[in-house]
Amino acid sequence: MQLRSLSDLELTNKRVFLRLDLNVPTKDGKITDETRIVEALPTIQYLLKHTNRICMASHMGRPKGGPDPKYSLEPVGARLAALLNKEVVFVRNYVEEPVNQYLDQLSPNQVVLLENLRFHDGEKDGDQAFAQTLMRGIDVYVNDGFGAVHRADASVSAAAETLPPAKRAAGLLIQKEVAALTEVMAQPKAPFTVVMGGAKVSDKVPVILNLITKCNNLLIGGAMAYTFLKAKGVDVGASKYEADQLSICEKIFTNAESRKVKIFLPVDHICATEFSEKAKPVAVQTPAIGAGLMGLDIGPSTREQYRQVIEKSATVLWNGPMGVFEWPAFAGGSLAVAKALAETKGKTIVGGGDSVSALNQAGVADRVSHVSTGGGASLEFLEGKTLPGLKVLAK
Ligand code: AMP
Numbered sequence: 001m002q003l004r005s006l007s008d009l010e011l012t013n014k015r016v017f018l019r020l021d022l023n024v025p026t027k028d029g030k031i032t033d034e035t036r037i038v039e040a041l042p043t044i045q046y047l048l049k050h051t052n053r054i055c056m057a058s059h060m061g062r063p064k065g066g067p068d069p070k071y072s073l074e075p076v077g078a079r080l081a082a083l084l085n086k087e088v089v090f091v092r093n094y095v096e097e098p099v100n101q102y103l104d105q106l107s108p109n110q111v112v113l114l115e116n117l118r119f120h121d122g123e124k125d126g127d128q129a130f131a132q133t134l135m136r137g138i139d140v141y142v143n144d145g146f147g148a149v150h151r152a153d154a155s156v157s158a159a160a161e162t163l164p165p166a167k168r169a170a171g172l173l174i175q176k177e178v179a180a181l182t183e184v185m186a187q188p189k190a191p192f193t194v195v196m197g198g199a200k201v202s203d204k205v206p207v208i209l210n211l212i213t214k215c216n217n218l219l220i221g222g223a224m225a226y227t228f229l230k231a232k233g234v235d236v237g238a239s240k241y242e243a244d245q246l247s248i249c250e251k252i253f254t255n256a257e258s259r260k261v262k263i264f265l266p267v268d269h270i271c272a273t274e275f276s277e278k279a280k281p282v283a284v285q286t287p288a289i290g291a292g293l294m295g296l297d298i299g300p301s302t303r304e305q306y307r308q309v310i311e312k313s314a315t316v317l318w319n320g321p322m323g324v325f326e327w328p329a330f331a332g333g334s335l336a337v338a339k340a341l342a343e344t345k346g347k348t349i350v351g352g353g354d355s356v357s358a359l360n361q362a363g364v365a366d367r368v369s370h371v372s373t374g375g376g377a378s379l380e381f382l383e384g385k386t387l388p389g390l391k392v393l394a395k
Pocket of ligand 1: 197240319320323325
């Protein structure tokens with residue numbers, strides 16, 4: 001899909017609505033990973049060369065029922081101000097006070113950031129009236145929030161549609177993301193290995209079914225591995241698995257076999273007797289897990305086997321952690337995969353918040369070809385879906 005780009009826009013002194021994905025993780029009001037803010041900078045800086053009337057907007061977390069200080073974008077505004085060396089005018093009450101009034105009074109050293117769009121139900125509902133409210137007096141619409149393009153939220157699609165196509169464009173980050181993911185889907189160099197992990201098979205079925213038509217190897221980890229193992233008749237003890245997904249796993253096995261795609265499942269595990277950060281890790285050196293134990297990470301033999309497959313691949317796509325990555329005792333498998341990707345000479349693409357955190361924690365984020373800022377969006381893109389936020393920016 002060809003998207004309208006920033007260079008297609010007439011920007012001089014225009015009032016620009018810039019939809020970003022500034023949904024960064026925070027702890028006690030402090031930003032713990034600023035990747036998404038940093039990734040937004042090139043587009044903001046590009047726009048600032050042509051106009052200083054920029055209104056930035058984003059969602060943050062999943063607030064329910066109106067404003068909640070826990071999900072305020074204010075700390076993000078402070079960080080943006082420091083990174084841009086500009087004053088960020090933080091506008092909370094943009095429904096009552098039209099944002100164009102702020103934009104018309106801005107000095108060259110100021111930019112506007114709106115409070116969390118999801119404090120208004122109209123955002124998630126894709127509400128036309130809320131979109132009109134956001135776009136009052138706006139001349140140009142730019143979306144660079146790749147992490148939200150799979151959602152038909154008001155600021156993502158209805159807001160764009162308030163302007164004619166010639167006045168909308170994708171920012172630099174969206175262009176970069178779409179180019180990287182399109183390349184993987186259109187002409188992946190073989191051997192192409194997909195590494196899938198995370199909590200649920202059910203979330204990943206459509207993407208697995210699509211990728212199986214393109215890849216040579218599928219390495220599976222995370223809780224979803226236990227559903228696949230169970231479907232093969234292997235005992236998984238007290239591990240999390242989805243009973244209602246066993247037949248779809250069988251379908252995936254048959255599909256893979258007919259396409260000569262090799263599916264790899266864990267051959268050993270790091271287990272525990274309870275689902276707790278404090279649980280004592282227990283190494284299980286067989287694919288089968290005994291009663292009373294639950295698999296919380298892939299074991300050392302699996303890590304080595306996966307490393308060898310990754311190392312020999314020309315293209316590797318990774319989405320989802322190999323274990324309960326948030327707990328240090330069960331993060332080893334995800335860190336090993338992160339390192340294996342960094343060491344391979346092939347093209348490496350990583351999507352999904354936890355996999356990206358694993359890369360950062362292993363200190364190798366700069367050693368992969370592309371890190372996607374949008375977990376859900378990249379998965380839906382890889383499923384082959386048309387994403388609403390991209391559709392409105394198509395040429
Ligand atoms: P997802 O959002 O589907 O990528 O899933 C990520 C979540 O899966 C993380 O919060 C992990 O803690 C969780 N997870 C990964 N492996 C396991 C496992 N073996 N048992 C339980 N949860 C897991």
